Amino acid sequence: FKDQIEKIVNPFHKLQVINGNCEVVAKTDELREFGKRFGYFMGGALRGELVDILKEPLEKSGIIYYSHNMTNIKQDKDGVTISFDNEKQQKTVRVDMVIGADGIRSTVVKQIFPQTAPPIYIKKNIFYGMIDNIDEQTSINPI
Known part of the structure; x- marks a missing residue:
């Protein structure tokens, strides 16, 4: 799975938390440092793409109901x-x-x-x- 997952995951470099008045209440640029410091990034993928990758071998084996x-x-x-x-x-x-x-x-x-x-x-x-x-x-x- 690793090679398929790496193709769809996008690293998070920045984070902002915005309240109901569209005011920034928290933010950080430190996420980009994860890769350098720990050897991996926090990241995200579109749910549908991730589900497709994870379910493919299960569907082929006929064990999804x-x-x-x-x-x-x-x-x-x-x-x-x-x-x-x-x-x-x-x-x-x-x-x-x-x-x-x-x-x-x-x-x-x-x-x-x-x-x-x-x-x-x-x-x-x-x-x-x-x-x-x-x-x-x-x-x-x-x-």
Whole structure:
């Protein structure tokens, strides 16, 4: 995966935190020093590109279950048994590991950790973007 991931990850060089009035409340240029100091950078990738890379070998092996309604999950020392109930069939599968990529109101989380509180909206948003040739394009209020 490493070579594929390196092609899509963009290093973070700067960070700004802006409040609701568009005022900068925190910023740092130190992120660019990570590579020099630690041998790696903090970085980010577009989620869709990362998901495509990670799921490709799993799809080829046929072990991803899309559009399945999980009704039960049981783990023992040898693995995990998952029960599905779909429109026309019920199915049970035995696996080594479960990755519940089923969203913020995860059925998998509810089955494994039933005491988990439901998510709440905290009125915070994170916006990010990538700009090609940032030095050429940021003449007014540069980052």
